[in-house]
Amino acid sequence: MSFGSPYTTLPDFEYHSPKTVDEALALLREHLDEAKLMGGGIGLIAFMKERLMSPTHVIDLKGVEELKEVKRVPGKGLWIGAAVTLSELLQDGKLGEENAVLHEAVARIADPMIRRRATLVGNVCEAIPWVDTPPALIALDASIEIVGGEGKRTVPVSSFIRGPVDVDLDTTEIVTAVVIPESKGREGAFEKFTGGSEFSLASVAIVASGQGKSKYARAVYGAVNSTPIRCAAVEEQIKDGINVGSVRRAGQAASENVECVDDVLASSAYRKHLVKVITTKALGRMMER
Amino acid sequence: MREISVVVNGRVRKRIIKDNELLLDFLRDRLEVKSVKAACWRGECGLCTVKLDGCLVKSCLVLAVEADGKEVTTVEGISPGGELAPIQKAFVEHGAAQCGFCTPAWVLATHELLAKNPRPTDEDLTEAVAGLVCRCGTYNQIREAVADVAGKRRKRAPEGIAQA
Numbered sequence: 459m460s461f462g463s464p465y466t467t468l469p470d471f472e473y474h475s476p477k478t479v480d481e482a483l484a485l486l487r488e489h490l491d492e493a494k495l496m497g498g499g500i501g502l503i504a505f506m507k508e509r510l511m512s513p514t515h516v517i518d519l520k521g522v523e524e525l526k527e528v529k530r531v532p533g534k535g536l537w538i539g540a541a542v543t544l545s546e547l548l549q550d551g552k553l554g555e556e557n558a559v560l561h562e563a564v565a566r567i568a569d570p571m572i573r574r575r576a577t578l579v580g581n582v583c584e585a586i587p588w589v590d591t592p593p594a595l596i597a598l599d600a601s602i603e604i605v606g607g608e609g610k611r612t613v614p615v616s617s618f619i620r621g622p623v624d625v626d627l628d629t630t631e632i633v634t635a636v637v638i639p640e641s642k643g644r645e646g647a648f649e650k651f652t653g654g655s656e657f658s659l660a661s662v663a664i665v666a667s668g669q670g671k672s673k674y675a676r677a678v679y680g681a682v683n684s685t686p687i688r689c690a691a692v693e694e695q696i697k698d699g700i701n702v703g704s705v706r707r708a709g710q711a712a713s714e715n716v717e718c719v720d721d722v723l724a725s726s727a728y729r730k731h732l733v734k735v736i737t738t739k740a741l742g743r744m745m746e747r
Numbered sequence: 748m749r750e751i752s753v754v755v756n757g758r759v760r761k762r763i764i765k766d767n768e769l770l771l772d773f774l775r776d777r778l779e780v781k782s783v784k785a786a787c788w789r790g791e792c793g794l795c796t797v798k799l800d801g802c803l804v805k806s807c808l809v810l811a812v813e814a815d816g817k818e819v820t821t822v823e824g825i826s827p828g829g830e831l832a833p834i835q836k837a838f839v840e841h842g843a844a845q846c847g848f849c850t851p852a853w854v855l856a857t858h859e860l861l862a863k864n865p866r867p868t869d870e871d872l873t874e875a876v877a878g879l880v881c882r883c884g885t886y887n888q889i890r891e892a893v894a895d896v897a898g899k900r901r902k903r904a905p906e907g908i909a910q911a
Contacts, residue, residue: 503807570878
């Protein structure tokens with residue numbers, strides 16, 4: 459029995475299950491801001507229970523075959539469709555080797571039952587400050603592919619997420635995929651600290667090119683601020699290689715430069731300590747490989 | 748409102764439902780399948796776990812309408828003839844239930860793990876049940892029950908280590 463209260467029931471809505479992106483777009487154009495797109499539904503159903511969202515139309519993308527693909531497009535990179543679940547992504551044999559940072563972030567999200575429903579695109583579109591995949595995707599220079607409105611456009615994940623629960627997406631648009639550019643010889647690692655709760659208190663995604671090669675370095679922090687943030691001071695420390703000295707200096711640089719907020723989950727000072735710990739752990743693992 | 752048809756534990760069940768109904772409510776309120784527990788309503792405790800077309804899911808995070816034309820298995824479905832499944836016998840033998848509220852979900856999840864992986868390691872088990880909570884804390888007994896069925900009975904914890 460659901461006691462008719464919020465938290466246990468959902469607002470009234472009409473459910474739609476389009477089979478193609480075009481059908482989904484037509485539904486969006488018809489219902490505009492009264493509609494919400496649903497991937498795995500993990501975030502949307504939770505938001506609806508809390509009445510933070512009360513759409514009168516829910517458009518479920520699970521039945522859209524063209525969005526269920528993970529494909530490698532030459533010259534473009536890894537294309538991950540909006541209906542691909544996190545567990546389907548983990549089953550992709552090459553992900554761990556090509557993009558370790560994303561594999562590590564996804565493998566530790568929630569639990570296997572949630573990962574069987576949740577999608578990567580859904581995780582990004584939620585844009586909740588403590589979700590784990592945006593830092594990893596930003597560290598990989600990934601983009602979001604969008605259709606609708608004026609046609610097709612591509613936006614870097616870093617600018618797609620504008621703020622907490624705020625993304626660069628119009629009511630007539632659909633995110634069709636996350637695209638990760640091809641990369642060779644990049645190492646990466648993801649670390650987070652949750653303190654045993656369901657929320658990350660701090661997370662970091664680090665990607666760097668192999669030592670002595672092209673100088674690509676990204677250190678992106680999640681859950682410490684309203685959106686994921688890059689830290690140039692950490693990137694500077696690891697550009698010329700990851701060794702005992704640079705790992706120590708990077709940890710210190712993180713603590714001094716990553717802007718951390720105070721909130722009910724943790725104080726700014728505690729988060730500044732955490733970013734040092736997770737930066738050192740992530741880089742330590744990359745050094746050992 | 749629409750009519751959906753779901754095969755629940757081998758039986759076709761048709762009901763008229765509202766689009767905003769959760770699979771959890773459909774099973775408990777419309778079909779009276781009370782082994783599926785409603786507890787946290789937010790996908791944290793896992794006590795509403797069911798098998799949907801062969802995959803374990805948390806039914807408080809699934810719309811009933813999404814189950815239309817699909818198969819749902821609850822704990823009742825793993826012992827169709829009334830004979831307890833091996834993992835159920837092991838739960839009884841090892842005292843792996845205290846208050847029993849979470850037991851259907853744990854039985855279903857561990858039964859599923861053993862079906863897919865007959866000799867799971869401790870890590871496999873930990874990963875498979877990561878989404879489940881037992882507030883009485885019978886985790887050690889559940890481990891023993893699973894190890895028992897997997898054919899490698901674990902030694903009891905040494906004296907002095909608290910164990911219910």
